Amino acid sequence: MSWEFRKLGPGENVAVEAQRDPFAAPKWAPPVWHMPEGLVLLVNLVRTAVRTVVFLVRNIVPVSIAAGLGWLGIRFGWTVPLVVLALVAVSLIVWAVADRPSFVRHLARPARARWRLVMVYRRDWQPVLVTAGLTKTHKGREYLPSLVRVRCGPTSDRVLVKMLKGQAPTAWERVAVNLAHGFGATLVRVREGDRPGRIWLEFVRRDALAVPIPALPVPDAADVDLRALEIGRAEDGSPWRLRLLGTHVLIAGATGAGKGSVIWSTVRALLPLMLAGLVEVWAVDPKRMELSFGRPLFERYGRYSDDPKGGMVELLEAAAEDMNARAEQFAGVTRSFTPTHEHPFRVVIVDELAFLTAYCPERDLRKRAESALAVLTSQGRSVGYCVIGAQQDARKEVNNLRNLFPDRIALRLDEDEQVDMVLGDGARDRGALADQISSVPEIGAGVGFVRLETVPDPVRVRAAYVCDDDIRDMVYRGLPELGTGAAA
Ligand SMILES: Nc1ncnc2c1ncn2[C@@H]1O[C@H](COP(=O)(O)OP(=O)(O)OP(=O)(O)O)[C@@H](O)[C@H]1O
Structure with a gap:
């Protein structure tokens, strides 16, 4: 019988019985190869040798140790490798403890x-x-x-x-x-x-940020770096450091996402410089919830307003005016800002940006707030002004100042498309799943994603939780004459 090879699909050849009769039904059969036994043996030997070499190279350390111990056992008796193993174990324990x-x-x-x-x-x-x-x-x-x-x-x-x-x-x-x-x-x-x-x-493997982080200790004034304030922890266990000098920060997060803990951890890290007169915090508190707790502190070491009738807008305008005066004074004299008692570093915190720029019923106030914020965010960086804005809704129509904030923090967000709106295009694809952060406060509040200057990919972080007692303690540090229960 004669055979011919036919290709049925890519990479497949089968032997087909050659037909003389063009009308006969085809008969299909797999090819049968008769390999010489010697060749089969040789191929298997080579294959085994290659696998052994690959295994030895891949596991060179454990193989060498096992071989060394085996050689010691054969040469000097099996007590010797046991003693060697015991000595190594003791040295490792000492190393681990020391x-x-x-x-x-x-x-x-x-x-x-x-x-x-x-x-x-x-x-x-x-x-x-x-x-x-x-x-x-x-x-x-x-x-x-x-x-x-x-x-x-x-x-x-x-x-x-x-x-x-x-x-x-x-x-x-x-x-x-x-x-x-x-x-x-x-x-x-x-x-x-x-x-x-x-x-x-x-x-x-496991969520390193699933447990709330208690408020961090208030640092010494000498350790406060306005380029890297420690306010929480990153997923890899390293400190989460927030830059304020030379930038503005936007904190976006749905209601209950923990925006307050980012704000208060930042104020806590700034406290020593506030007490030293080198930093002022100007607080705009439309919600009258979060920041009102520290009102005496802001009034003593900065400014505070929760007045919806124009007080908050006036505060922003005063900041913008002072910033312009500073810019004029510094022009041609200095390019980098160092805080002094005469020119302290000013942090303007706005607890709900959208209230001022979108929800405020008075159109005139909205316009004035928007233009003061635009002035501060576009020109304030180099003259010692930093705006920290919090907002619940990341949509463009709610806050069109978003692009003026170079640094942004995405806490838990309601919709997946808001992630890229806050952190920039492609952030969610690169792992910033801010819409999937748990809404259970113990697990997810204060958890968010940031983009750091040094790493292109978003980093998962959690802000330390500054509770009411911690805020009371901060107020007491700044205003000891009020006593510990002052802020309550
Ligand atoms: N970092 C944190 N760790 C653990 N729990 C936190 C943290 N931050 C906030 N919480 C808890 O979550 C609750 C809501 O937090 P917070 O009020 O700061 O949210 P928010 O984003 O400011 O919400 P809203 O916009 O509604 O004011 C707090 O009462 C607190 O119990």
Whole structure:
């Protein structure tokens, strides 16, 4: 019988019985190859040798240790490796007790990363990626993105991935949920890699910010840096530092999102410089809720207004006027601002921007407030003015001054499209899921996303919670003559 090969699909060849009769039904059969036994043996030997070498190279450290201990056992008896192991264990315990941070950084974390690479990521890599649709099959061959490196942090793992040629990070962002479930993480974020074609996948194992952070201690005046006020914690455990000097800050968050804790943590961090006369806080409080608690403090070390009939607008106009006077005085003399008693750094806090710019019933007041805010935000940065504006609604029609705030904080938001409105285009795709922050105050209040100057991707943060007693204590520090119950 004679056979010929036919191609049925990409990468497939089957043997077909050659037919002389053109009208006969075709008979299909798979090809049968008769391999010489020697060749089969040789191929399997080479394959085993390659796999062994790859295994040895990949696991060079544990293999060398096991080999060394084995050699000691054979050469000097098995007590010797046991004693060596005991000595190593004791040294590690001493190291861990004496210098825990260096032990964690140099040994515990790399060891954990290795463990998770082998036991979690490498083991499930192929099935999860195939199911998530991140592999490609061409001519019967499967192409799989490569797992380059794993790093472990206290609450998340970072996995460096070499994507397939022609693949884009957006393909991974689209299946982030599949990856999270596939590898047992609560959340996955896709970050820029160290070079084109590579990405970091950030697998969040547990929410490091799920527990409220108590108010941070009031710092010493010498430690207060207006470029980096510590007001909470970032997801990786590092301090969340907010810049005020040379910028303006917009805090957007739905009702109950915790805007108050960002504002009060900032005031707390500024307190020593307020008491020293180098910083003034001017508070505009249309809601008469959040800031009224610290009214005596603002009145002594700045200004305060909650007057809807024009007092708040006058405060903003006074700030804008003083700012113009400063700008005239500084013109041609200095370009960088350093606070002095004569020219303190002024922080203008507006608790609900939209009340002044959109909801205020009097059109004239709205226009005046908007123009004072526009003057302050567009020119105040270099002469020691910073506006901190809070707002519940991020929509453009509610606040068209948004673009004048270079630094923005997105706390819990009601709709997903508001995230990009606050943090800029693409922020949500890059992991700023501000619309998914829990509305349970203990879990989600004060939690938000920010964009830092040094990192292109949004960073998840939580502001420390300054409770009523903490505010009372702050007022007492500033006005001891009022006594501890003054602010209540
Ligand atoms: N950082 C925080 N950590 C824990 N709980 C917080 C935090 N911030 C606020 N809370 C809790 O959430 C509640 C609401 O917070 P807050 O009043 O600051 O929200 P808000 O965004 O100012 O809301 P609104 O716009 O309605 O005034 C507070 O009463 C408090 O119990």
